Amino acid sequence: MKNKVKKIGVMTSGGDSPGMNAAIRAVVRACHYYNVECVGIYRGYEGLIEGDFIKLNARSVSNTINRGGTILKSARSQEFRTKEGRAKAHQNLLNEGIDAMVLIGGDGTFTGGMVFNDEYSFPCIGVPGTIDNDIYGTNFTIGYDTALNTVVDVIDKIRDTASSHNRLFFVEVMGRDAGFIALNAGVGAGAEEILVPEEDLGLDRLLESLKRSKRSGKSSSIVVVAEGDKIGKSVFELANYVEENLPEYEVRVSVLGHMQRGGAPSCFDRVLASRLGVKAVELLLDGKTNLMVGLVDGKIETTDLEKAVKGKHNINRELLRVSDIMSI
Amino acid sequence: MKNKVKKIGVMTSGGDSPGMNAAIRAVVRACHYYNVECVGIYRGYEGLIEGDFIKLNARSVSNTINRGGTILKSARSQEFRTKEGRAKAHQNLLNEGIDAMVLIGGDGTFTGGMVFNDEYSFPCIGVPGTIDNDIYGTNFTIGYDTALNTVVDVIDKIRDTASSHNRLFFVEVMGRDAGFIALNAGVGAGAEEILVPEEDLGLDRLLESLKRSKRSGKSSSIVVVAEGDKIGKSVFELANYVEENLPEYEVRVSVLGHMQRGGAPSCFDRVLASRLGVKAVELLLDGKTNLMVGLVDGKIETTDLEKAVKGKHNINRELLRVSDIMSI
Amino acid sequence: MKNKVKKIGVMTSGGDSPGMNAAIRAVVRACHYYNVECVGIYRGYEGLIEGDFIKLNARSVSNTINRGGTILKSARSQEFRTKEGRAKAHQNLLNEGIDAMVLIGGDGTFTGGMVFNDEYSFPCIGVPGTIDNDIYGTNFTIGYDTALNTVVDVIDKIRDTASSHNRLFFVEVMGRDAGFIALNAGVGAGAEEILVPEEDLGLDRLLESLKRSKRSGKSSSIVVVAEGDKIGKSVFELANYVEENLPEYEVRVSVLGHMQRGGAPSCFDRVLASRLGVKAVELLLDGKTNLMVGLVDGKIETTDLEKAVKGKHNINRELLRVSDIMSI
Amino acid sequence: MKNKVKKIGVMTSGGDSPGMNAAIRAVVRACHYYNVECVGIYRGYEGLIEGDFIKLNARSVSNTINRGGTILKSARSQEFRTKEGRAKAHQNLLNEGIDAMVLIGGDGTFTGGMVFNDEYSFPCIGVPGTIDNDIYGTNFTIGYDTALNTVVDVIDKIRDTASSHNRLFFVEVMGRDAGFIALNAGVGAGAEEILVPEEDLGLDRLLESLKRSKRSGKSSSIVVVAEGDKIGKSVFELANYVEENLPEYEVRVSVLGHMQRGGAPSCFDRVLASRLGVKAVELLLDGKTNLMVGLVDGKIETTDLEKAVKGKHNINRELLRVSDIMSI
Incomplete structure (x- = not known):
């Protein structure tokens, strides 16, 4: 009625x-x-x-x-x-x-x-x-669209310093169960690798890919990691693992956190x-x-x-x- | 082949x-x-x-x-x-x-x-x-999406000063043949009126709507105008016409122009x-x-x-x- | 007391x-x-x-x-x-x-x-x-500082399109009696010329400078003009004058206006x-x-x-x- | 010579x-x-x-x-x-x-x-x-000025979510030996408390101040902490300490990190x-x-x-x- x-x-x-x-x-x-x-x-x-x-x-x-x-x-x-x-x-x-x-x-x-x-x-x-x-x-x-822009804007800033220093950055974004932010913002920010909860890339493939990246002349790299990525390690553990196995990289971590929820x-x-x-x-x-x-x-x-x-x-x-x- | x-x-x-x-x-x-x-x-x-x-x-x-x-x-x-x-x-x-x-x-x-x-x-x-x-x-x-954000961001700024001074702003955006930017950025910026090439709102309805806006307690207003709007007057002519017919409004014009094409x-x-x-x-x-x-x-x-x-x-x-x- | x-x-x-x-x-x-x-x-x-x-x-x-x-x-x-x-x-x-x-x-x-x-x-x-x-x-x-950032941010956007098209832009900024915004934002935005109320550069020197700019290989240029600049022409008159005298330039005008007063x-x-x-x-x-x-x-x-x-x-x-x- | x-x-x-x-x-x-x-x-x-x-x-x-x-x-x-x-x-x-x-x-x-x-x-x-x-x-x-704007912009975003949820945020900013960023960005972002390396506020005063804040009707708060603040605890330890002692607060931490170095x-x-x-x-x-x-x-x-x-x-x-x- x-x-x-x-x-x-x-x-x-x-x-x-x-x-x-x-x-x-x-x-x-x-x-x-x-x-x-x-x-x-x-x-x-x-x-x-x-x-x-x-x-x-x-x-x-x-x-x-x-x-x-x-x-x-x-x-x-x-x-x-x-x-x-x-x-x-x-x-x-x-x-x-x-x-x-x-x-x-x-x-x-x-x-x-x-x-x-x-x-x-x-x-x-x-x-x-x-x-x-x-x-x-x-x-x-x-x-969602605003959060993507926030993440991309921040990674643009991080890339400035990453490429000035030839560093590898692991950037953790929100997404405990879903990789939407990681995947889209990762592509938008030109990330070298993107780890999402929906797919287990595996540590070996990550290392392989980073090695190849280095060989191809890339001097800096960004890896975007969703909170709930499948590898099951925290972003800090991931960073340590990579630093141990790829000593040619100087690794840094950035956890974007709650800023992703705010803004106009x-x-x-x-x-x-x-x-x-x-x-x-x-x-x-x-x-x-x-x-x-x-x-x-x-x-x-x-x-x-x-x-x-x-x-x-x-x-x-x-x-x-x-x-x-x-x-x- | x-x-x-x-x-x-x-x-x-x-x-x-x-x-x-x-x-x-x-x-x-x-x-x-x-x-x-x-x-x-x-x-x-x-x-x-x-x-x-x-x-x-x-x-x-x-x-x-x-x-x-x-x-x-x-x-x-x-x-x-x-x-x-x-x-x-x-x-x-x-x-x-x-x-x-x-x-x-x-x-x-x-x-x-x-x-x-x-x-x-x-x-x-x-x-x-x-x-x-x-x-x-x-x-x-x-x-297109970037241009929308640019326009909305600028109108947000204009609204700050519009509402501080109880003014009416005519904001011209790009779109000679199509009202996409005007319509979407207008809705996004909370414009009171949106003039697009696809539809002839008519001057009378514009005046009527602005009068009603004033009566309803609105102290400031934004009208978004596509370059090629149907009324066939320049944004400056529109502004003059409204100022003459609605002296209770202090009218200003802003033509956004080429900045809409740039930016990250x-x-x-x-x-x-x-x-x-x-x-x-x-x-x-x-x-x-x-x-x-x-x-x-x-x-x-x-x-x-x-x-x-x-x-x-x-x-x-x-x-x-x-x-x-x-x-x- | x-x-x-x-x-x-x-x-x-x-x-x-x-x-x-x-x-x-x-x-x-x-x-x-x-x-x-x-x-x-x-x-x-x-x-x-x-x-x-x-x-x-x-x-x-x-x-x-x-x-x-x-x-x-x-x-x-x-x-x-x-x-x-x-x-x-x-x-x-x-x-x-x-x-x-x-x-x-x-x-x-x-x-x-x-x-x-x-x-x-x-x-x-x-x-x-x-x-x-x-x-x-x-x-x-x-x-003032906010307005400078707003102007510089907009001119950065205009420069994107200016340099994509090899154009010359005249950008008018606020400042009827004082050239603070024009001068500082002009330097900040990397403008080729800056016209302020405090100094009469003169049309001849402007033309001369733009010619030299062209010869030196610059393909695009930005001229920042304070509202109250000394030459005493409107920014549109200036643009016309330059276009007539320097046909090698494609000239555009942008008047920033009230957006300069707003924003966080x-x-x-x-x-x-x-x-x-x-x-x-x-x-x-x-x-x-x-x-x-x-x-x-x-x-x-x-x-x-x-x-x-x-x-x-x-x-x-x-x-x-x-x-x-x-x-x- | x-x-x-x-x-x-x-x-x-x-x-x-x-x-x-x-x-x-x-x-x-x-x-x-x-x-x-x-x-x-x-x-x-x-x-x-x-x-x-x-x-x-x-x-x-x-x-x-x-x-x-x-x-x-x-x-x-x-x-x-x-x-x-x-x-x-x-x-x-x-x-x-x-x-x-x-x-x-x-x-x-x-x-x-x-x-x-x-x-x-x-x-x-x-x-x-x-x-x-x-x-x-x-x-x-x-x-320095750019970093201040970056920090303030991010804290503005964090404040959106903080005040939507009545939360207390600890935000760590750069500054191992000097509190310039923390102090100026803290004042600029309207932080309730600012911890700098130059001055030992003390944990008791921090608690006292947060309690007073709560009593005065504040529903959300931001504490800005310089990396090298004098209390000598990490921002996570600080957050835990406060959460234990002020259970009326829901506490979150954000470490801004390297994004502070980048950007236009x-x-x-x-x-x-x-x-x-x-x-x-x-x-x-x-x-x-x-x-x-x-x-x-x-x-x-x-x-x-x-x-x-x-x-x-x-x-x-x-x-x-x-x-x-x-x-x-």
Whole structure:
């Protein structure tokens, strides 16, 4: 039944990502456009349980499209994993008169939404916001493109000093379960080798490749390593191993860490967030629930939250091949 | 017949765009990988006619992936439009032993390639490099994503001063025939209005919208205008017209101009350029010609050069609607 | 007599500049530190006349140090130039219990402060915030360093396309009366010629220099022009003149405009703003008035507001010489 | 005796810093201007001993002013510490006809120059290029300003995620012996606490300050730590200690590392490098030796190399006080 929805809540949950504010802004403005009230829920499910709400109007989100982080803050909530926690949450929504929610985040965020929807038939639409790009049902998650640019920009800087000193750098980037950032930023930064969780290059092949690189006249090299790479050694262990076995290289390590989550979002992420945020509201107004909105081959598509959580978004293996060809 | 190609020439032609160097690098390294020689042709068809060539090996393109502009330089050639010019060009290719070419550029570049291929059956593959994104057969041209980020970054700066002073800014961006930059950067920058060549908003609606904006409490506004917008007035005339009719606004104009063509390419453009450059070489080695490589729904696809030139790449009209919703 | 001051007002006035928020933050936090109340005055003297005030505490300025523009907004006020306007302003200050003011801005801002201080013996300390660096009594104004980086960054982008196409660019930068931005950003960007208001290079010498540049093998050139350059032609007239007289050059013009006022402030501007803001509060608490704080040879010094307004801050002529040597 | 110098060598040595290329460019162009030959020496003293030289003319340094790293590469040489090494180096200079050198680098670089000058009376002028700003005789070293902006830019990004999650971040920046980067970037980034080698804040005061911060309503905090801070714990030990003692904080660590050495130099660093490079050549032409050029209170001044190496450049203690006031 359409038009039932009168007041939409919006939250960000899990690890923050650049563009979350652009998504919030899109939800708020779409609510305004369709004449529905909008309420911000602070700190994800934690704020939901505490009833930490704020009314949002079109002006509340002025000058936020360009800001990193999330104005609604984010958190991980243990209590929402309990039935009591979710009961409190539901009661707060009833009290506030919120009758549907847009959930911006990743796997954990969507899982929460699914369970909650199951138990209380509460309409929820998910918007994929995470830098890791590891969500099934969308080619791109909000924040991923910005993170790639951040990583590439930093490796450009590291390359300046690497090539001035003829050094080999191991650069660790985010991605515990997925190599999207490592693979794409690695190709973008012109890395000599890229280690991803999806493929076990093996230590021997790494050494071989670095030796060949040296022989071919390369005086400096960058190896990009995803946090969760398959070799199963920390980036520092890797660096030591290579230094021991290839004494001709002076090796350095750089762990990029949390800076990858911040910064002004790229144009791509702002546009993506705007499109997905609007669509999420329209779906709720249309009586839909339990779906994630995503960008598939340039079009906005929906996926069941369950599929989005359980499905596997695979890296582009053609790009591994391109990387091999480039790293001569 | 495969494997005929032994030496590939590569040129950049027309307006330069960020990522052209990444595409050149990909062509060079793919040639190396496939054991084919590679020759750089300076200044597009002009250099081709003059025989201004340089041998390129894998090391020639070290540390270029992150650099704007084109190391092969670019130009527009009148002489190549004559039969004599093309004959000279062909002779130079024969003399140099080049038996196939990768042409990086836009419409004009591809038209040249088509004619040349027709007259001399010389194998040519096109790679779309232009910031305007106005090429049929690819969702994204090389340089477009970077230009969007440049524009959004500049408008973010302009917004700082616009909102400090409660001003209305008209910002002109590139796009004589296509509104891709205006539309996407406009949405990304949170513009209140976006004027594109594809749609005639009309002066009245612009005034109406700005009045409504003012009433709704907005104290500053940004209007993004494509060079070739439909209203048919220069951005300065537009600004004057609005200032006369809406004296409550203090109006300023900013024409972004050529800075949009420069700068370090974004990760997206570097990856795109790498993929397309490799594919272009592989197609030539595979005996193909007269095609453009492009990115269609995430996959590398080919299009006849003629179609690429004559086809129309349309802006996303859904995004015009999103823009309307956002600009409340 | 010390300790009289119990409540300090702070405003930004005139053209905004990056780092104004860092200065406001420093004033607010210094007030907190010294246990004095702090009130923000919106839109400079205009807000002062209208009584548009806001209480500011230490938290009000969280996460503002990195933001361009001014959270207190800025304006130019005609009414404050009248005795009646100033009487209203004074009455508002009395009503609010504000007994001293920090004025962040440039010449016009300080002139207002001086007159007001004369008529009402109202304690005022000026903080130099303008991108033009044209204030006597400080080596650097807040925002100047950021503007230099913005200009240099844009010219780097323009150079990419200039050198890809062998073009000559005229780039107009801000500076109606002073060539600080043109001279320093010109040297920083490696400009071939720099035209400043302080020196009449003359059209002939410009042509001569560009010819020599061409002969020496330079294929592209950048000429940086201050808005108020001495030759007395607009940058477009200059470009036309050169194109007519040096047909070997393809000439383009870029007017950078208001983007120069925006953006996240550089570290230098943030530190400068923090130091000057603290000092301004300490001076007021110390019973001082009618002074501007500035950075002179690395130390915070004070200058009479009158001197600051009437004195002339001269560009570094040694740097003109360095520019000549560099532009071979 | 003037005018003896006919051919000047230039090298970069030690840790690289942004702006070194701008300094090389200035030396090369000043040589051209004064009609003296210029030779680049690769990889500092190592290349000097190996005779790894390259002729540089005005065009050799085109489009380098904006590039990080050093086109002459850098290295640390053990062999130059031996008398034999220096004898080889001297012989290479004689063979090449180089009769004076400009040495761009830090303490180690200048020490080498001093010894060499002593033993062979070979004219050497030092130019301070290091991001650490720890050289006596100049207010600013080349690269320091850029490093500050890099650090502040990264901490801005980290703050996005810190404040979205109410976290406490320990950010380690470069500076083994000097707290310049930590102190200035810390103030610029709005850090709550700054730990520098020059002052032992003590663990208790750190805890106390963080507790107070929390009580005052701060939900996130950044502590900037110089590599060589006085507390004598690694940044990870510090973080653990705080997490154990202040369980209300969720603590994260980020070690910025080598990215601080790279990147396009800021305008300030480019201008500084241009001025110092020109002056270094002029001093050599003027028969001077064993001096370092520096910027002191806005003017180019010289200091004996020995003093530059042995003297202590102190951080600005007023700024520690400003930091205290700001971090409420």
